[in-house]
Amino acid sequence: MPMRPPKMCNKCRRTYDAPRCPHCRKPWAGSRRSGKSTRAYRRYRDNYLDEHPMCSWPSCKAVGQVADHVVPIAEGGDMFGPLRTLCHAHHHEVTQAQARRGRGLREPDEP
Ligand SMILES: [Zn+2]
Numbered sequence: 001m002p003m004r005p006p007k008m009c010n011k012c013r014r015t016y017d018a019p020r021c022p023h024c025r026k027p028w029a030g031s032r033r034s035g036k037s038t039r040a041y042r043r044y045r046d047n048y049l050d051e052h053p054m055c056s057w058p059s060c061k062a063v064g065q066v067a068d069h070v071v072p073i074a075e076g077g078d079m080f081g082p083l084r085t086l087c088h089a090h091h092h093e094v095t096q097a098q099a100r101r102g103r104g105l106r107e108p109d110e111p
């Protein structure tokens, strides 16, 4: 009965007897963290909109359509961080303000 030779990893050149090289297991493999909109995030956002259907803008009485990150992802916010509901008009206003901040111009004050 021939002995099964151990496989050699063509990455780290170490031998192993397992389906995959145990030395080259990426520590981040299996992590779901990404900057993209995931199914989990959509569920998180939809739940938020269910619970907070109105635009959170002061004095705005419109029904909100957009769950906006309180701290924008582009400014270091977490994908699953706090949200606020905004109507389209105010979401537009907020994204315009973020774009101006992104270009290095200061907003005088946000309500
Ligand atoms: Zn390896």
Ligand SMILES: [Zn+2]
Pocket: 055, 056, 057, 060, 061, 062, 086, 087, 088, 089, 090
């Ligand atoms: Zn609004």
